Amino acid sequence: MRYIYTVLLLCFLSILTFSQNLRVEKPVFTSEIQGDWGSDNVVLDYKPIGPMSGIQTSNGDIYIAINDTLSTANLGLVIRKSTDAGLSWTTLSGVNNRTKYEKIKLLKSSVDSVYCFFQVGFDVYSWNVNSSTLNPVMVAGAYRSFDVEISSTNSMYVVLDSLASNNLIRYSSIDNGMSWGTRGSISSAAALPSMTKSSSGDTLLLNYLGPVLADTNTSVIRIVRYRETAPGTLASAGFQDIATSSLPKI
Structure with missing residues (x-):
């Protein structure tokens, strides 16, 4: 019994000591006040x-x-x-x-x-x-949105979101954007393209919303991967749905 009382007393004293050490103080700054960001x-x-x-x-x-x-x-x-x-x-x-x-x-x-x-x-x-x-780039007054990338061969690829419809079209340029050719239809029911490229620069990754619903933001997000087979020429490596919920995406 005496042992139990002793343990309880020690616990009480520990709690009391800990609570007495809590106090409000002024900050003492370290020398590296900017952190890792500079x-x-x-x-x-x-x-x-x-x-x-x-x-x-x-x-x-x-x-x-x-x-x-x-x-x-x-x-x-x-x-x-x-x-x-x-x-x-x-x-x-x-x-x-x-x-x-x-x-x-x-x-x-x-x-x-x-x-x-x-x-x-x-x-x-x-x-x-x-x-x-x-x-x-192409026709005046015709596009809701766009995205563009440049590959390791310095070919440019632009994806245009048609204003008059839900067509998503890609074009390529091998003369630094002076002219555009090699038209490719991506989808007839898509919107809001977003494109990036691989670290090697020979693969393009395109995300877009489609099929386009009444509330565009709730449409499925799809991805398509393109591999450059020659300057100004892309080959599709397949389409995939990556966000299929009915929640707003943007």
Whole structure:
């Protein structure tokens, strides 16, 4: 019995001691107050009106395309560049349509040529940032959305979401976006394409919603894998449903 009382007393004293050590104190910061992310640097002094996209070339230069109408008096899309790992930025050039852009995507080729694809309204454009060459992609005023990638052979592949229907069509370019050919029909009941590529650059992965339901966001998410068999030519490796619930996807 005495042993039990002794154990209970020790437990009580331990709890009492622990509770007495709890207190509110001022913080004592460590020397590494920024953590693993390092310090923040300002890329642009103004709040963008729309989307942005970034890319880093093999020499470490960083390019960011920003839908911004405040930092200049004449541009709606600006290209900012950093050559010192993001510490400082300069504006190279831009596009003079001062409105909200639906989508912007920067790409780079294997030789570090930088391309900016963007959508204004229902029009899609390709812009060679290095040469300032700006071209429309296919038909004007015809697309709800798009996505694009560049392969290891520097061929470009664009997927266009038709505004007049639910057709999803892909085209390829082997002349840096100057012209588009090799038309391929992906689906007649699809919307909102999203495309990426493998680390080797010879395989493209395309996600989209389809078949399109009354509430587009509740449609099934599908994926198709394409393998490049020659510059500008893709072969399908099959389609697969990856999210089939009726819940909203976006």
